[in-house]
Amino acid sequence: MRQNSFFVLSVLLLAAVVSMLPNAVLFPAAHDIAVHLHVPVSFVGLMVTSYSIAYVAATPVFGILSDYAGRKSVLLVGLVLFGLGGIVPLVVQQGVMILAGRVVMGIGSAGVLPMVDSTIGDMYEAGANRRKALAAFGGAIAVAEAVLPFLSGLCDSISWRGVFMLYTSAFVSALLVTWIVWPKKLDEPDSYSPHGYLRALKLTSTMPALFGALLCTVLFGVVYFGVSSLLPLSVDNGNNGLLNGFLFLPLGISWVASSAWFVKRPHIVKVHRAILLGSLILAVGTILLGLTHKVLFLLAISLVWGLGSGILTTLYSWVVGDETPARVRGAVNALYNAAYVLGFAIGAPLFLYLKEVWSYQWSATTAGGVMIVSGVLGYILIRIGQHASPAL
Template identity: 25%
Template sequence: MHSEIIGRRAWVGLGVLTLPVFLVAMDFSVLYLAMPTISHALLPSPMQQLWILDVYGFLIAGLLITMGNLGDRIGRRRILLGGAGLFGAASVAAAFAPSAGFLIAARALMGIGGATLLPATLSLIANMFPAAADRARAIGIWTAAFAGGAAVGPVIGGVLLHHFWWGVVFLINVPVVAALFVLAPFVLPEFRVRSTHPFDLLGVALSLLGLLPLVYAVKDVAATGLSAPAVALGLFGAVMLVLFLLHQRRAPAPLVNLRLFASATFTACIAIAGVGMMAQGGMAYLTNIFLQTVQGYDVLAAALAGLPLALTLATASVGAARVARWMGVRRALTLSLLLAAVGNLGLLSLGVTSPIWIYLVLTAIAGVGYGIQFALVSDVVVGSVPPEHSGAASGISETSFELGTALGLALFGSLATAVFFAKGAGRFTGSLGETLDEAAELGRSGADLALAAKEAFVAGMHAAALAGGLCLLILSVVVAFVMRDRP
């Protein structure tokens, strides 16, 4: 009876943990629709617009490993509530920001708070669900909450902006944070690691000096193209990461336990997280432009077109543990990579005038693959370490997800752009949107230019889809042959 009560409390606690996960994911995408209104109200410069959008994810990506380890040390529930408090307070500040600079600072604080929430929630699951089967189901639900938040962010933003002012997209975080503060002390356990070794401050410094410049350089290349400062910053970040890894080999209490990578299963899962998010993030960016600029859907309609992907991803996440029990983790991950590859490669069939149902079917298929792989990756990574180190391990996996997204935007976005200009043969003086504006000014004589620009963009999207699909296919073969051991 006692274990049944504990089990019931754990599942209620999981429901509470999905609240901050949903919020963090939603705030990645909720600004997509709000940016035109914010730009009209605060008059940010083009660079400030980029920072408003990017500083949140930028700081989350750079701080995940540090915050995961810090939660292990000072208490996972404590850092969860502290991060949630910062996230809520920063959300209020963002809602009433009087200037673009103030909004950027508030979004940065939201990113710092968000970086504590993801590893804290995932590592608490390891404490609350010691049984492997229960933990796998719980992580599937956690993954579904994250996917759902990212998908419905633009839709919620569109509905709210239709009735209220732009600040409300931040204020919706406040009641959710308040509910977390009320419920967490009753249903979430506290857990911390008792360590005689001092916290690895040098490792923290080296990880930040490596990850933050590297992520910034990747985002800058994705937004503005290759430049000398971006390359220099990226190289500096890479050198700092090498020094970080060398330091981790000698540190008595390292932030990253490099011995974990001796496991083919663990290493394969980190690779799947990075490559999977690289393919999914890059294609989400390009297909969003395709739907709006090539096919003419408005932003809200394009966001709604993303719901089949979100629904299949969330459903597959919840069912991933059952699939793994049926066919084994290795076969399930191989199948998931193949399904994601089919969805990516299927985009080669899209053209300028293709019906929307083709896109919906292809992304739904890809969603099944991504849902299985993301849930199983998180489960394997958290389950591969003792519970006292699950915060650090989840920080590693979440960082690989974030870096994969950033690399997808930079690499596949750059590839698509290169193909676009190559197909233009000098006819395009700017981006697809700028070229279409130029064609509109020419009147009827600009129709050929507009069609050529749309066809060139589709060709670039095809090249990126082919590259992403091939990466997924190659990784599926590697996983099938290499991933033999068990954590």
């Protein structure tokens, strides 16, 4: 490891936590935000969708740009745009302007999380150290998943504006990125000819393990964010913002514990088996979600969900980190993160719709079925990929 790699990694992990703010803080406070902005609750769904579409569209652009221009400059631009777009509701309360701000925020966020993934790949050679760093990255995401909804509910109990004030943390993160001594090698990519770069992308697209990780990430995102939208509705129809945030705390705790476990065990070989196990754990927890509305049981289900999520997110990042060639790391990590957010854009409205058309129970059961399919596909594709990876 380089001399200041720990400090650089800490700053990167803070940026990763900031990048989880956009939608994590909206769900617990959705009711109060809608009331104070004088819009229907469905408008909050539009805020999520506009952010997600912008993110998915911008990530490939930023990813390719970072392979040529460097990670740090893209990360800085992303954090500044993120913060500016996030605070729009504090300045104006017109629906169109708020949605425009969410688009700007989505574009900015596309330059944050993929850069964290990519820079970790730049900092550490393939092997145990990189896997440990990626597991720590998963732990940071877990902390965000645990703390941010609760923090949102707490801020909402004081003032709805407090929820949007959380987005200003992007400016603090940008300052830290500016001040740190960024190792030159991290921010000076090798020179690639356009032809060679396109060839590398083409060969990368034929890797079954990478394809499996990307596909399963979309399916995981669909179910995870579908459950994230259903869980707050389990008690009092989602009207208690503080309780909604509290329901996510066990998820984050067990997610952190799962990520910490992988930090100590970076030499796992049978990744496909662990992915199947994590998918089945999530499937069981999701199906059980449709069978109870009691707070204690929901907290237990949240704990199970955190365990499975920690397993999958860590292992998917390992597959992407191990399989992706250095020359196209930015582009592939951009696609990986876009796949996750694409799942979000689909999952939340899909399962809320299924809840209205069918029932809460059938919506949760369907989500559990999707996780089973995802686990089987991941097992097959990643197992095949372990035996055949094209040389670059």
